Amino acid sequence: LSSITHRMNLCSNLPLADPSLPNLGSSYVLSSLKTIHLDGHFNFDNIYHAANDFGNRHHYLPSAILHPKSVSDISSTIKHIFEMGPATELTIAARGHGHSVQGQAQAHRGVVVNMESLQAPKTIVHTGKMPYADVSGGELWINILHESLKHGLAPKSWTDYLHLTVGGTLSNAGISGQAFRHGPQINNVYQLEVVTGKGDIITCSETQNADLFYGVLGGLGQFGIITRARISLEPAPKMVKWIRVLYSEFSIFSKDQEHLISFKNSFDYIEGFVIINRTGLLNTWRSSFNPGEPLQASQFNSDGRTLYCLEMAKYFNPDETHIVNQVIESLLSELSYIPSTLFLSEVPYVDFLDRVHVSEIKLRAKGLWEVPHPWLNLLIPKSRIHDFAKEVFGNILRDTGNGPILIYPVNKSKWNNRTSLVTPQEDIFYLVAFLSSAVPSSTGTDGLEHILTQNERILDFCEGARLGMKQYLPHYSTQDKWQAHFGPKWEVFVKRKSTYDPLAILAPGQRIFQKAT
Numbered sequence: 001l002s003s004i005t006h007r008m009n010l011c012s013n014l015p016l017a018d019p020s021l022p023n024l025g026s027s028y029v030l031s032s033l034k035t036i037h038l039d040g041h042f043n044f045d046n047i048y049h050a051a052n053d054f055g056n057r058h059h060y061l062p063s064a065i066l067h068p069k070s071v072s073d074i075s076s077t078i079k080h081i082f083e084m085g086p087a088t089e090l091t092i093a094a095r096g097h098g099h100s101v102q103g104q105a106q107a108h109r110g111v112v113v114n115m116e117s118l119q120a121p122k123t124i125v126h127t128g129k130m131p132y133a134d135v136s137g138g139e140l141w142i143n144i145l146h147e148s149l150k151h152g153l154a155p156k157s158w159t160d161y162l163h164l165t166v167g168g169t170l171s172n173a174g175i176s177g178q179a180f181r182h183g184p185q186i187n188n189v190y191q192l193e194v195v196t197g198k199g200d201i202i203t204c205s206e207t208q209n210a211d212l213f214y215g216v217l218g219g220l221g222q223f224g225i226i227t228r229a230r231i232s233l234e235p236a237p238k239m240v241k242w243i244r245v246l247y248s249e250f251s252i253f254s255k256d257q258e259h260l261i262s263f264k265n266s267f268d269y270i271e272g273f274v275i276i277n278r279t280g281l282l283n284t285w286r287s288s289f290n291p292g293e294p295l296q297a298s299q300f301n302s303d304g305r306t307l308y309c310l311e312m313a314k315y316f317n318p319d320e321t322h323i324v325n326q327v328i329e330s331l332l333s334e335l336s337y338i339p340s341t342l343f344l345s346e347v348p349y350v351d352f353l354d355r356v357h358v359s360e361i362k363l364r365a366k367g368l369w370e371v372p373h374p375w376l377n378l379l380i381p382k383s384r385i386h387d388f389a390k391e392v393f394g395n396i397l398r399d400t401g402n403g404p405i406l407i408y409p410v411n412k413s414k415w416n417n418r419t420s421l422v423t424p425q426e427d428i429f430y431l432v433a434f435l436s437s438a439v440p441s442s443t444g445t446d447g448l449e450h451i452l453t454q455n456e457r458i459l460d461f462c463e464g465a466r467l468g469m470k471q472y473l474p475h476y477s478t479q480d481k482w483q484a485h486f487g488p489k490w491e492v493f494v495k496r497k498s499t500y501d502p503l504a505i506l507a508p509g510q511r512i513f514q515k516a517t
């Protein structure tokens with residue numbers, strides 16, 4: 001390993017300058033980019049949006065944006081930078097939809113690849129016994145949904161929000177309420193086409209170039225740029241029964257969640273969220289749910305209590321309404337929620353999957369979408385979730401006014417352990433997502449500083465109490481912390497980096513490796 005890390009600086013090390021190599025000036029490097037033959041084009045002026053992301057906190061200006069029209073555009077550009085060797089500091093970051101929160105898709109003075117420009121070939125849906133869709137790495141999941149629905153099919157595993165790209169979510173995991181059954185999105189991919197950090201275009205799968213395949217899945221963009229993916233599909237339902245119920249005891253809430261993810265014919269989607277110190281709850285709760293005609297809607301009032309909302313969905317087709325109602329009744333009868341808090345709604349499948357987009361439109365209209373988002377996503381082992389809930393929901397957090405806090409368990413047995421994704425060591429763990437929005441320039445409890453301090457307190461608690469927590473969408477600033485994050489997977493991760501991106505050209509915004517200069 002030491003020879004690998006010598007060639008490629010780890011993020012906390014000082015650059016290893018080789019005095020025998022000429023250091024090429026940046027204007028020379030940029031003008032050399034203009035010599036690459038492309039189907040698409042570079043942009044050197046209109047580059048400011050690539051120095052921003054959904055997090056709205058990290059701003060690293062690139063030198064150029066590549067708008068590729070073909071995979072060979074990406075390959076040629078990487079090859080060009082690779083062949084210049086350590087003589088330039090030029091790096092390259094794929095940018096999906098730029099919905100990272102900590103600059104992960106940015107490249108300071110480097111080249112940002114606008115993956116959404118790479119649209120050809122279009123999404124192709126293959127029907128048959130094991131249906132799948134071949135899609136561009138820069139395609140948005142919402143477009144894949146619409147395209148596959150034309151064939152009565154849809155991907156199995158989702159994120160809560162569909163205006164994200166395939167390459168962006170497959171570089172992380174892609175987790176939502178279906179992950180307890182199907183695993184995250186990275187477990188529902190048959191094949192990838194990847195351009196490595198040397199510019200090689202490689203097709204990989206479980207049986208072909210498997211090391212690259214598993215490395216890239218959950219690999220934080222470190223080993224290659226995903227230009228195409230083969231996504232597993234299933235028959236799509238037309239409708240969804242969407243249900244929410246409340247609990248005042250965390251232990252009963254989590255017991256019911258764990259029960260629901262433990263058997264086959266359960267709901268198709270299981271999530272949950274925490275409500276702390278909200279009064280007049282019912283109205284906000286219902287309006288965000290938009291339940292249409294709830295079958296039962298009580299005048300339940302939270303009175304500022306901490307409550308836990310279990311959210312479930314069952315897919316069905318209109319001719320199965322009678323049966324699905326019976327199944328739901330039976331499933332609900334096994335749960336111990338507060339009886340007067342059952343909300344049941346019926347919505348088209350697309351509306352259910354695209355639900356967060358509705359909030360996006362409303363927030364954008366109020367100017368509340370492009371604010372700082374100091375998000376924190378954690379994976380907590382089941383055995384310590386009660387300790388976590390007691391301290392975090394009972395002590396550290398005073399309210400949930402800054403944004404939703406999602407919490408739901410998943411089965412690790414459904415997750416493929418060979419990918420680069422790091423999870424806790426237990427069979428069942430919880431995703432806990434603190435999805436805060438900060439009010440710009442506020443110094444109060446809704447301001448950025450306050451939320452960041454709370455996040456730090458949560459992380460400190462997890463570390464001090466040795467919960468065995470792992471960050472999802474991880475962000476660290478030192479090599480030691482990255483190494484601790486990857487644990488036993490670190491050695492393989494570093495080896496893969498030296499194989500597929502030996503000059504550490506790719507995805508510098510993750511701050512794991514630094515390009516040798």
Ligand code: FAD
Pocket residue numbers: 053054093094095096097098099100101104105106115137138158159160161164165166167168169171172173174175176220221224225226227356473507509510
């Ligand atoms: P970007 O932010 O553009 O890129 C992310 C990283 O991947 C960067 O390092 C980038 O360089 C790299 N990358 C991008 N494209 C490629 C490619 N083609 N090949 C290789 N590397 C690439 N996540 C979940 O798991 N579940 C959720 O429910 C969920 N909900 C979300 C809701 C919202 C409103 C937002 C903003 C984010 C949500 N996320 C969720 C997080 C999301 O999955 C990640 O932020 C993801 O990276 C965003 O995708 P993107 O296309 O914007 O990627």
